[in-house]
Amino acid sequence: MSTDTNADADDESTSKCGASSSSESNTESSSSKCGGSSSTDDSSSSKCGGSSSSSSSSSKCGASSSDDDSNEQEVGATVDDFDAEPGQLIAVGLGPGHPEGMTERAKDALLEAEHIVGYTTYIELIPDEITEQADDIYDTPMCGEVSRTEESIDRALAGNDVAIVGSGDPNVYALAGLALEILESKGATASMVDFEVVPGVPAAQSCAARLGAPLVNDTVSVSLSDHLVPMPEIESRLHSVASENFTITIYNPWSRKRRENFEKACEILLTHREPDTPVGIVHGAGREDEQVMITELGELEDLGESEIIDMTTTIVVGTEDTYVWDDRMVTPRGYETKYDY
Numbered sequence: 001m002s003t004d005t006n007a008d009a010d011d012e013s014t015s016k017c018g019a020s021s022s023s024e025s026n027t028e029s030s031s032s033k034c035g036g037s038s039s040t041d042d043s044s045s046s047k048c049g050g051s052s053s054s055s056s057s058s059s060k061c062g063a064s065s066s067d068d069d070s071n072e073q074e075v076g077a078t079v080d081d082f083d084a085e086p087g088q089l090i091a092v093g094l095g096p097g098h099p100e101g102m103t104e105r106a107k108d109a110l111l112e113a114e115h116i117v118g119y120t121t122y123i124e125l126i127p128d129e130i131t132e133q134a135d136d137i138y139d140t141p142m143c144g145e146v147s148r149t150e151e152s153i154d155r156a157l158a159g160n161d162v163a164i165v166g167s168g169d170p171n172v173y174a175l176a177g178l179a180l181e182i183l184e185s186k187g188a189t190a191s192m193v194d195f196e197v198v199p200g201v202p203a204a205q206s207c208a209a210r211l212g213a214p215l216v217n218d219t220v221s222v223s224l225s226d227h228l229v230p231m232p233e234i235e236s237r238l239h240s241v242a243s244e245n246f247t248i249t250i251y252n253p254w255s256r257k258r259r260e261n262f263e264k265a266c267e268i269l270l271t272h273r274e275p276d277t278p279v280g281i282v283h284g285a286g287r288e289d290e291q292v293m294i295t296e297l298g299e300l301e302d303l304g305e306s307e308i309i310d311m312t313t314t315i316v317v318g319t320e321d322t323y324v325w326d327d328r329m330v331t332p333r334g335y336e337t338k339y340d341y
């Protein structure tokens with residue numbers, strides 16, 4: 001089973017960050033004409049990096065040279081290092097992972113982009129007819145989300161129209177915010193690169209669709225990744241959310257390094273909800289290895305050791321009103337209190 005198919009903004013603690021294969025595939029898997037150390041070719045139609053100041057940047061057209069350890073990622077070139085008229089920067093959400101799950105707007109945005117930047121697995125989710133028309137694809141393996149985002153910004157500041165892609169939606173535990181933060185730290189502005197977000201279907205919605213109708217009332221998402229948010233803070237948020245009668249979608253539920261986080265989360269949920277509370281588990285929604293299961297909260301912790309729960313899984317914990325009918329999770333919206341049917 002794949003364990004490395006999600007590496008957006010807060011997913012790095014579970015990854016193989018810093019593994020030697022990262023830097024290898026960083027150059028091997030990238031087809032960038034901008035990024036690699038060998039890329040001095042002027043024949044490329046793409047415009048890379050600052051005017052002549054790549055040495056002042058931690059990136060070669062943005063990307064850090066080899067160190068993909070997320071703690072080591074630093075922003076390099078500033079807006080003053082670029083002479084060109086900036087191009088456009090678009091953060092595009094790919095949806096769950098199959099081409100039919102992409103919006104037309106996302107497809108059009110990618111077709112118009114000169115450069116497409118993203119985590120290798122996400123780039124592979126894009127139909128060939130789209131990637132083939134791009135002047136350049138810059139893909140990196142898991143890790144390096146800061147350097148990858150900076151790469152996309154530097155390419156835009158250097159005059160290219162750039163799309164940075166991620167799974168689901170760019171606003172859900174993803175890179176849209178990071179892009180704006182890095183733009184600001186470079187002394188640039190969002191308007192300068194005509195920054196735009198093209199939404200995609202988030203995992204919670206793709207997964208809910210596979211489970212029935214569990215999200216039709218008030219719902220809150222919690223990520224169990226402690227890469228960017230410390231676990232005590234996550235625990236406190238989970239207590240607060242679980243104490244109210246919200247449906248809870250749990251992102252980043254599991255990894256070998258995050259085993260205790262998952263166990264702790266199950267423990268917290270059980271202090272607020274009955275053990276027979278319906279729980280939906282969807283692994284790889286819209287992907288070849290999709291798996292769907294509806295179980296009860298009391299069974300959840302034991303499933304942490306099974307194949308269905310990993311980094312490509314989203315868990316939906318029902319409210320006290322959620323029930324299972326004909327293999328579907330149903331959270332009443334409240335119509336039954338007002339209407340007879």
Ligand SMILES: C[S@@+](CC[C@H](N)C(=O)[O-])C[C@H]1O[C@@H](n2cnc3c(N)ncnc32)[C@H](O)[C@@H]1O
Nearest residue numbers: 008168169172202203251252284285311313314
């Ligand atoms: C860093 S977050 C990115 C979320 C993404 N931006 C979105 O809108 O869905 C990665 C987490 O999203 C969830 N996820 C992403 N794709 C999924 C899929 N196809 N099926 C189930 N869960 C998925 C998993 O919980 C995974 O750990």
